[in-house]
Amino acid sequence: MSFSFLAPLFAAGLLAIGIPLLVHLVHKERKESVAFPSLMFVERTPYQHSSRQRIRDWLLFAARCLVIALAAAAFMRPVVARPVRPVTGGAGGREVVVLLDRSLSMAYGTRWATARRMVRERIASLVPTDRLTLVPFDVRASAVNEATAERLALGVALDSLRTVDTGTRLAPAVALARRILGASTLPGKEVMIVSDFQRSAWDLGDEVRMPVGTTIVPMDVATDAVSDRSVRGVEIRRDVKAPNDRVIVTARVVNVGSAVKGVGVRLEVSGRTLERRTLDVPADGGATVAFASVPVPSERVPARVVIDPDAFTGDDAFHFVLARAPAIAVLLVDHRNAVPERAVFVARALAIGDQPAFDIKAVRSDRATPADLAGRRLVILNDAGVPPGVGATALMRFVRSGGGLVNALGEHASPRTWPTGADSLLPGSVGTPLDRLGEKGAVLGYLDRSHPALAVFGGARSGDLSAARFFRYRPIAATNGVLARFDDGTAAVVEHRIGRGRVLTWGSSFDGSWNDLPRQAVFLPFLQQLARYAASYRERRASYTVGDGVDVGDAVGDGSERPRASTGERYSVRAPSGARLAVGGADAPGALEVREAGFYEVRRSGAPNERARIVAANPPARELEFASFDPLRLSGALAPEPLVASTETAADPAVRFIDQEREQSLWWYLLVVAALVLLAEGVLASRASQRRIQPR
């Protein structure tokens, strides 16, 4: 017989026992008492005064406590059920599937050893007619052997298993078990699940049912209280006070268990400890530690934040890559007659960007040459038209090959002056300027905030572009790719693609003559976002999570967005454990699946002497949440008919229902007993009250 509760949280109701005691002794008395100089004469009066500072009627008090305890126990819905034991042997044999959790959390304490011992015991209990399949699982599941009763082979397979750094998902393992059992011809079926049953491992939406007659045996190894500290993440931000390019690394340390003081935390860069700090972490809480700023290396170097080792070392370090964010090389072309103080807005707005930085080369349109495009990822035609020295052909070639173009159509950028063949650089025909000065200017009436270029303005208080006034602008006849419109419906920002490149056309100027946008605070993010998008800039991640798929070319590249197919590069990857992997090319996966925490070293195949580029990976945060769920719930979900899980004799549904009710009906008896005790308490209280007010 096993005893459990369906709603154990109602156990908190037992705390209510303290309430009558508290009221009895403290609260009520203090609230209602009348201060009096001396009770020496009151005490002498011939009436009995009960002192409420001590409990006199112990029986009454016990009865009241018992009522509360019984009510709480009833609400906890106690269940008496026969234990589900692995059935050894049986006529005709059993098909046994052992699902063994090998996720990172199983490495905590003695969980993994306990789990292996449980599996080993089950293997030892097999009879020759049985067959067992061992299925280790984490976020995925696969059988490590054919179904067999060979204990030696099963033992070897079990010994070969290790925990991994990944998270946990029960659904794939259960689905695999169902397939194995469904294909089995043996009469007996059993699924043994050995796990710590982390709450994050089971999604209630995962609906998998075991075949009828399957015995489900959950084996919970998470019986010990967890005490663990882990580094959950780092934040890297530029040190704005430092004269050179330096960053401040801030790490967050999370503690599960009681509070700990003086936890040592150190920052390592390229294997060298740069700084060591200590911090106090509260019970079941977190703390952050900010290290002194460190210089940013030009190359990607491995770095990690490490805390003092505890009982579970798998999460004591957070790995990341420290590198200078690549700058976007911009060619800023101003009109040859542009007033210098007006042309400065764009250059200044981009110059103060740091995520990413912009490497700006400014030229006048009459001096620009095709050589200026070399190494540039973005060209901004700041009311300059197509520079005659560059020509439309070179500009088109630049965009087709993946370069970006932002074209501001101001006073000097009349389409009539555009060279032949440059029309495709515009999204559509561009008209003569519209003058809105008489109406105190137009405003931007529509923004496509779902577009990546303008998504930054989608949040609350993220910048008000409608504050800017537009006195003149050029109407763009475009139907597709309109990112923003003026209040009269005229397109203001239009995107179109040429080859692999992006072209953004702005219907007004950036020099403050046709509008006051450059004088608005929102101008800076607006222009930077347009430039980032047009240049196809993609941020490089400092770290990945185990289980992520990593585009190696993207992870180690220069930050530009390129289609995977176009890279076609083959990479050789060295995992943290030393294993060699191949990524890319014709016969290897196109992306690296990160399976271990630590640093992956990536080299292009055929370039063994090339400096390895680093990809950092860390355990998934969900795996470090040790909260578990009741395995009985899993049993109920996998086999909603209780008798399927507990017995092999399929009974009548009505009988099963009655049995189910019988197992859970204890709450009813508890309530009846509580009512009887309440009745007795009433009688006792009445007598005690009478006794108390009687004169001596």
Add this chain to the structure above:
Amino acid sequence: MTTPLGASVDSDAGGNGALPGTRFIDPAALARIGNLELVARWVVEGFLSGLHRSPHLGFSTDFAEHRQYVPGDDIRRIDWRVFARTERYYVKEYEADTNTNFMVLLDVSKSMQYGSGPLSKLEYAKYLAACLTYFSHRQRDRVGLISFDDDVRAFVPPSAKHLQQVLHELDRATPLGKGSLVRPLAKVAESQRRRGVMLVLSDLYEEPDRVISALGPLRDAGHDVVVMQILDPMERSFAFDDAATFEDVETLVRLPVVPSRVRGDYQRLMEAHLATMSKRLGEHRIDYCLVDTSQPLDAMLFEYLLGRERMRTVK
């Protein structure tokens, strides 16, 4: 702050430049008793010529006796009429009047904190002490103060210059602990050797035997002991309406009480206690006065001093 006469005075007397505690001197009360005297009923000792009867003979108008002249006596004091009749030199001796020590023994136990009206018993006792101290000081008596609960808490030795210190200590006095007369008054009896007037202001929540045993040493030491038992009207009537838990502010004992049930017995016990106290103290020649805090201070003082003068006259 409201005085026992109902006048409103500034509780922060020091804020106006006045000395701390001067707010307790009630001008109305002093004006009412201004033509009276607080005179020691028993013989007291002093240095200066004052209102009280001295154990020593000295300069006065009250003739005491004749004594034979001895060399060294002032020849101006020789009674020539007696010499004419007897041809012997006799000198006339007169009863001396002297000033005295006027000590206020103020009970500052927590029970004195109680007050059902605008003034607590302690506040009332402070007014009383301040007025009588000022009154005595004006009579050239030396004034002092001892505040106590179950031990002596503050002590201002008697001096003709200590009026301000006494008022200051009165101002500072706050109810603190549990009250008991025996220990602090025994210390007073030991330390105050010079006979004087001892004014005890307390609610006397003790058994009469213990009160007598506490006051006895003072009386035995020759002091003129005046006991003023200060009670709030609610302490005598117990006129509470609702049943509630009553808490003894000193012992912190809590009792659920239905006032209507115990009121009669309580009043009977209280009156018996007061009667016993009056009787037993009288037997020990200790002046006893029951003070009700609902009574105006000036009327109470006037009545008491008048009665005391009458007793002196009778005696």
